[in-house]
Amino acid sequence: MRDLIIDSIDKVFFTPPDREVTALENVSLRVAGGEFVSLIGSTGCGKTTLLRIIAGLESPSSGRILLDGYQAGDMNGACTLVFQQYSLFPWLNVWRNVVFPLEMKGIPKAERTALAKEYIELVGLSGFESAKPYELSGGMQQRVAIARALAYDPEILLMDEPFGALDERTRHRLQGILLKIWQKKRKTIIFVTHNIDEAIYLADRIIVMSTEPGRVAEELRITLPRPRNRLAEEFTEIHLKIRNILESS
Template sequence: MALIEIERVCRLFEDPKRGKPVIALDNVNVRVERNEFLCLLGPSGCGKSTLLNMIAGFDHPSSGTVKVGGHVVSEPGADRGVVFQQANLMPWLPVWENVAFHLKMTGAPKAERRERAQKFIDMVGLRGFENHYPSELSGGMNQRVGIARALLMNPEVILMDEPFGALDEQTKMDMHAELVRIWRESQSTIVFVTHSIEEALALGTHVAVMSARPGRIRELLPIDLDRPRDTTSAQFNDYKRHILHLLRPESEHRLEQAA
């Protein structure tokens, strides 16, 4: 049984100004096995984040089902950690307290919180910055804190919504390498939203290519590339050309087929 099962999912949003609902997702089917790294790739507005929010339990399908670990998702849970586009850290708390905030909410004593946080601070490469505040860190470092916070909950699934979108290219490449290392070390299952083909190919074991709204899965591609991935290799660029073809407007595909 797959760890994540998305079956015949549709999502409609009411739009009073248009007088009819907007179809965000239409008949989406995806299966994610344990320890896979799935990248959801598609144009802006295709429903990638909506789908991620359904796995997280923040949103629900209008029809169809989303299951994690064989159970229908009805609300957020500790089996799913979420890393957002912005790290959303508490600026008045140092790094270790941001990482351990979940434990504080459960009433864990300070010594236990500090000890457990340290493991994940080390894992994301922030040893020595435990007592720094978010304002004293770079954007990439703050995102590492957000990843450590998600990992501390020991989730089966880590959900990431374009977490590196605001970073410069060099920092982004560094974070890609770090995330792959963390994924391997933690043996987590990751679902990662992106609109960058190169980012999806640099990270994913699989890439789900989505159409423009209403979002559908055009193709689920297993990515057979060695790591670290060479973005200049012929095989990498073969994948890139194929995905670019999939992302072309469907009207162009219909014209091609008719020609």
């Protein structure tokens, strides 16, 4: 698996007539192939902007995104982005939502059928294949979005507060499902969250960002064995540490 290199990224937004916002300043990061990295930081610190730049949806003002040393152009198709808001096609049922991007990718029918079946099962939605998004709860819709993103088989999965709108119990359940799939399939994951507990529960490494301008304030490697115990003393110590960094950055 290739490493993702985020090399000295700056992003300045200009809004007419003369407003200028430095969303990101000199952000550099190397994410190892198969690593689970969480980005945490206050609102407006540039997390979504960074994901959009990695995905190629936004260009940086300066700096480069590389995969193991190749130019950004080679990132084509390497990333899939899962948004906070449910982003399913509302007129397609669960099965078609998962299969449609695979068709677009040109995957033969037998293979895409097998992939869709596998991932719908992995997220625990077997039996709901013919349901439309409006018939599903928010948590179920987000599980479809995860199945769809993973079945597409991206090298890197970018997730922007995917569980932000869910209640705590559903959130914990989906964290468990995501970890199980990640352990089985070993994707590189960059997961944005506002929730310190979620970042510690999931990630190999947590990048804490400071705001105005968005910068990397600190990196913490989380070595607690999985599944992690949210009540363990080490867990709560890390929680406090991150809270302090966020409050002072």
